[in-house]
Amino acid sequence: MHRGSTGIALEPHPDRLLPSDPAERSIARRLYDSVRDLPLISPHGHVDPALLAQDTPFGDPAGLLVTPDHYVTRLLHAHGVPLHELGLRDRDGHTAAPREVWRAFCSHWRFFLGTASRQWLEGELHDVLGVTAHPSAATADALFDELTERLAKPGFRPRELYESFNIAVLATTDDPADDLRHHRALADDPSWRGRVVPTFRPDRYLDATHPGWPAALDRLAEASDVDTGSYRGTIAALEQRREFFRRHGATTTDHSAPDARMEFLPEAEASRLFDAVRSGEAGPGDGRLLSRHLLGEMARMSSEDGMVLALHTGVDRNHHEPTFSRYGRDTGHDIPLRAEFTQALKPMLRRFGTHPVFQTVLFTLDETVFSRELAPLAGFYPTVYLGAPWWFLDAPRAMRRFRDAVTETAGFHRSAGFIDDTRSFCSIPARHDTARRVDAAYLAGLVAEHVLTEDDAQEVLRDLTDRQPRKAFRL
Amino acid sequence: MHRGSTGIALEPHPDRLLPSDPAERSIARRLYDSVRDLPLISPHGHVDPALLAQDTPFGDPAGLLVTPDHYVTRLLHAHGVPLHELGLRDRDGHTAAPREVWRAFCSHWRFFLGTASRQWLEGELHDVLGVTAHPSAATADALFDELTERLAKPGFRPRELYESFNIAVLATTDDPADDLRHHRALADDPSWRGRVVPTFRPDRYLDATHPGWPAALDRLAEASDVDTGSYRGTIAALEQRREFFRRHGATTTDHSAPDARMEFLPEAEASRLFDAVRSGEAGPGDGRLLSRHLLGEMARMSSEDGMVLALHTGVDRNHHEPTFSRYGRDTGHDIPLRAEFTQALKPMLRRFGTHPVFQTVLFTLDETVFSRELAPLAGFYPTVYLGAPWWFLDAPRAMRRFRDAVTETAGFHRSAGFIDDTRSFCSIPARHDTARRVDAAYLAGLVAEHVLTEDDAQEVLRDLTDRQPRKAFRL
Amino acid sequence: MHRGSTGIALEPHPDRLLPSDPAERSIARRLYDSVRDLPLISPHGHVDPALLAQDTPFGDPAGLLVTPDHYVTRLLHAHGVPLHELGLRDRDGHTAAPREVWRAFCSHWRFFLGTASRQWLEGELHDVLGVTAHPSAATADALFDELTERLAKPGFRPRELYESFNIAVLATTDDPADDLRHHRALADDPSWRGRVVPTFRPDRYLDATHPGWPAALDRLAEASDVDTGSYRGTIAALEQRREFFRRHGATTTDHSAPDARMEFLPEAEASRLFDAVRSGEAGPGDGRLLSRHLLGEMARMSSEDGMVLALHTGVDRNHHEPTFSRYGRDTGHDIPLRAEFTQALKPMLRRFGTHPVFQTVLFTLDETVFSRELAPLAGFYPTVYLGAPWWFLDAPRAMRRFRDAVTETAGFHRSAGFIDDTRSFCSIPARHDTARRVDAAYLAGLVAEHVLTEDDAQEVLRDLTDRQPRKAFRL
Secondary structure, eight states: OOOOOTSOOOOOOTTSSSSSSSHHHHHHHHHHHTTSSOEEOOOSSSHHHHHHHHHHOOOOHHHIIIIOOOOHHHHHHHTTTOOOGGTTTOTTTOOOOOOHHHHHHTTGGGGTTSSSSHHHHIIIIIIIOOOOOOOOTHHHHHHHHHHHHHTTSOOSSSHHHHHHTTEEEEEBBBTTTOOOOOHHHHHOTTTOOEEEEEBBOOOHHHOTTTTTHHHHHHHHHHHHTTTOSHHHHHHHHHHHHHHHHHHHHHEEEEEESSSSSSOOHHHHHHHHHHHHHHHOOOTTTHHHHHHHHHHHHHHHHHHHOEEEEEEEEEEESSOOOHHHHOOOSSOOEEEEEEOOOTTTTTTHHHTTTTOOOOOEEEEESSSHHHIIIIHHHTOOOTEEEEEEOOGGGGGGGHHHHHHHHHHHHOSSSSOOOOOOOOGGGHHHHHHHHHHHHHHHHHHHHHHHHHHHHHHHHHHHIIIIIIIIIHHTTTT | OOOOOOTTTTOOOTTTSSSSSHHHHHHHHHHHHHHHHHHHOOOOOOOOOOHHHHOOOOOOOIIIIIIIIIIHHHHHHHHOGGGGTTTTOTTOOOOOOOHHHHHHHHHHHGGTTTTHHHHHHHHHIIIIIIOBOOOOOHHHHHHHHHHHHHHTTOOOOOHHHHHHTTEEEEEEEEOTOOHHHHHHHHOOOTOOOOOOEEBBBOHHHHOTTTHHHHHHHHHHHHHHTTTSSHHHHHHEEEHHHHHHHHHHTTOEEEEEEESOOOOOOOOHHHHHHHHHHHOOOOTTTTTHHHHHHHHHHHHHHHHHHEEEEEEEEEEOSOOOOHHHHHOOSSOOOEEOOOOOOOOTTHHHHHHTOOOSSOOOOEEEEETTTTIIIIIIHHHTTEEEEEEOOOOGOOOOHHHHHHHHHHHHOOOTBBOOOOOOOOOOOHHHHHHHHHHHHHHHHHHHHHHHSSSSHHHHHHHHHHIIIIHHHHHTTTT | OOOOTTBBOOOTTTTSOOOOOOOHHHHHHOOOOOOOSSOOOOOOOOOOOOHHHHHHOOOHHHIIIITHHOOOHHHHHHTTGGGGGGTTTOOOOOOOOHHHHHHHHHHHOOOOOOOOOHHHHOOOOOOITTOOBOOOOOTHHHHHHHHHHTHHHTSSHHHHHHHTTTTTEEEOOOTTTTTOHHHHHHHTTTTTTEEEOOOOOHHHHHTTTTTHHHHHHHHHHHHSSSSOOOOOHHHHHHHHHHHHHHTTTTEEEEEEEESOOOOOHHHHHHHHHHHHHHHOOOOHHHHHHHHHHHHHHHHHHHHHHHEEEEEOOOOOOOOHHHHHHHHSSSSSOOOOOOOOOTTTHHHHHHTTTTTTOOOEEEEOOOTTTTTEEEEEEEETOTEEEEEEOOOOGOSHHHHHHHHHHHHHHSSSSSOOOOOOOOGGGHHHHHHHHHHHHHHHHHHHHHHHHTTSSHHHHHHHHHIIIIHHHHTTTTO
């Protein structure tokens, strides 16, 4: 029995997440071993490109592992720790010192038992940062000092970690008005051998229901040097920025929308609607209709420039208004909604579902659509890829449910492989490692049930790790 | 191989519901053994407090195990046995003699294979009542005689069973107009050492869409000695009854509502609406709006008096009207509906989601909200606890799906532990035992996959059994 | 380790789909062995009765295994193969030669890994057709020649296969205007000892929203020799055709409807509505209302003539309009929708839910209703049977999820057993074999967890294989 309890040695088991049945486990081990050292493909995430461009050392463990990770802060908040005690700054400027934040985290460590975050954190702490004791109230201060010291040493700078993580390609998520200076700096730096590509994320320019939309268009005009006062101008500006992103390596546009519905209005109607909304004279529903049309325009542009349209829908953002107004966005209270794709995507797929250039990757937080809608869609439309289990579903059991739900209809080769979707740079290897273990375990189960041969499973696992993400995101 | 078939020996296996893999099973056994004898915490159920106050002997096995258990009668009905042949009385007074009821039950025993009821019934029959033969048409009469005789003997009176069941606390479900005489009788009885607390269940006073609502308010007025002719009076009467319940040990209010939506109207508007509905002059939708406001008032009161708001939503009650009009309510045809919490709870959580006093426990019959809505909500809001899988979901596989769906997002420590929710007193130990086995098996799986250490699992299991229900229901 | 990889030997493992745990597997083997050779009951499928009446030899493997199977063509389409290259004929008459189709199939064989189709195809290829090499680009031509030759030999004619498949009864799906000549020819043929029964599938006569509805009624008038110009006449014509089908062995009516809602309008109102829709003068919503009423009439007729009403709902048919207009219907882009039964079925069940003659079998493509709605309904209403996991859900893991979701509420004996639902005659044994393996594996898990005894499990498995489909479909 491998032991090691909270407060005692932190020593992730080499067979963690592999099946417990001995025969299945040995298959799973062999499968996992065949991909564990493959380079990491990260087609979607939220790492700040400045991190690598500037290669600034990380400071302290709270700023590295706690404050920026809303998976972590949200659960601590649920256990009664106010967000400003976790390093977030409220509108009055209150916040806590890193050491205090770290203590709060360590003393609540046991409440992460069973969560995906715990898996990742154990991987980061042990494998990346060399920690060998579990966080606890008792170990907090010593750990804080140990880690702060270690993070200042050679080997822990972002670029060094990028190399040691064996990342083949890392996609960031960027505002269309961004000048991509950090991506350009990296590209221009002869000492940099990695690949960091931007992703075109135009939500704020497409969301015509938002009060800040006209101001966003002004920024877009400035960035593109194209007048966004008209519908045609705005479309031209967006096309120009896509082109700019593409020139700097982008292959994907990424979209968070309330739902997957797109509209395809005649240009004259779109133009009238645009003018009405832009001038604040639109009727109810007009903003939403225009937003859906603009998302449809993104699909149309994808069918022309070949950028992959990644669609993340179905979240009620900033659910708790008092927290939003005190701490701002991305503070842990985005809550999923029921999803629907079959009817929502019909107008778009009618146009682009079998288009030779267009391609989309669909993500959901509502598991019910996996078997009901997404697998049937991806099992017919050559342009549709199944996005990995995302956000709250980016966890071992949920990943297994995803494979269970989609594979029998769509096989393995319509899925887009793993995305880490993280802001937390040091969690990248642990997240990919988790995904590889889970896929290896899943395939080992099929081998043990004689549904696949082990050779087939090995080929599939390699495809899921490497071929599928490259293909789905055109990397 | 442990054998024993229907009609042969009834001998529940000591390892039932534990994993079949030998390594997992031995972990599960150790985990289960560490909690199997812990006292039972029953924060929600439907046992009649008179049973314990009056300590009347149970009569015959049909009246104990069949007629009052709508899990049992509904499945027998589905196999073609009319409800009056199961001891229910129809509006013309038809019913069957207990021996006939028992025969019907025994001759259909095989149709319970695989159901949760079968687990509980086997536990009741064997562990509580000492039965060693499976019910069948052949054994029915002998079993009936054997059990009728046994139930008259010492050791089988409700209070004796309460002690032998090792119940730490038992919450009943009570009408706000109830005078709690049985609870008071128990409290005043020096020979009684148990703890039976009432639960405030005000559905009929809050459901302003029901034709019987005005009459219900009249009864409330009588019970509280507060005039319920006005909105303010009704609110005052409800507050008074909550205070009365709290003084007699209640910690929780329990609510069955069509959905989780609450409204928070200005008092003047609520008052006008109240007057319109009370006088039968309301427009369509007014009754529902008022009901939602009154439920919102319950949340407001919880934030002041600290009673936990337990919310059970999403059932179409009395689905088969002919059965309802012939046999009345709770006769087995309440059918679940799709649920939604993210948007429904938003107005309430905006007010009370981070309130220092307010607390709620959410139950659902729609599994789709486990991972999509409930775990994300409970993983952010410190006031929200995940209710146990309830009613149709209160069964081993469903409980496992629940843990699978919520744990990776919310951990174990945002769940409220088990509730037995039963009218059937003798099934209480079997139900808690099933829950402990299922949690032990679930945790053993995580230990065997090296996600948790066994020490961690043991601590978690103890928390789920004892700490979490006490914390969630403030017991 | 049993090996055998894509491109190497095709040799389905005798223990495929049985649990990998050695103890569970040996239980599962015994269970499976006890039913593996039971005759096949096929209460719902799409085999053409002419196939058996005329006993025409199959031609080539592409026409047998690829072109007519939209599970297969849809996934090949998703991998970029246009439908006309798979043997479908587009509106301009383009199609591909069988050998080309077969090559396309073989060279994409690996993309079926993990799908249900792969299981069935391996069974067909190996067990029925004696193929011992995996399809691949390299083996395609040799396989094509080998199979074309074999299909011309004795032993591979449809009637010979029917006997060797050990089919007890095969239900076809037929248009109410069909003269059932093939069923009659079989009945009149003294050399034929099988049982092939028609199923009454009246969708086109009930769907009053379809532009082709009036023309369909004209055909119905011709077939029945009853004037369908009036509501009463149409009802009479439908009744006459049901009677005709029943005389030729039909026990079931089968319905594909957008949802499960039925209406029960007074005759005068139905008649007015009928006249309005028939004459093209109906308002919006009238066609749908009439369709729901006509479906309700089917339920009413079932309560009189005892035909079982099988209900398949919740599919958006012909999702991709360009493919529909180029290739027609049933070309792989029917996509499921969210389902709801609790409220939709209420009016019908109020009338017929406890009726002594009426009986229904409910199918869904939305798994969320399994535990939430279908099991609770079938666990109360004696007239409601749980249809097998259907279409996209007709696959090992989905079948396991179905059992997991419904059994704890409804037991095993409210489920209708397996349906193969196939157009592909040679896949019938593989499909039933898969279902028996999956049920054996499921039950073995319960035996290993001591929830059932092995004797009980064996009885249940036999019931699921034989008694339940006979009972549910009155065969």
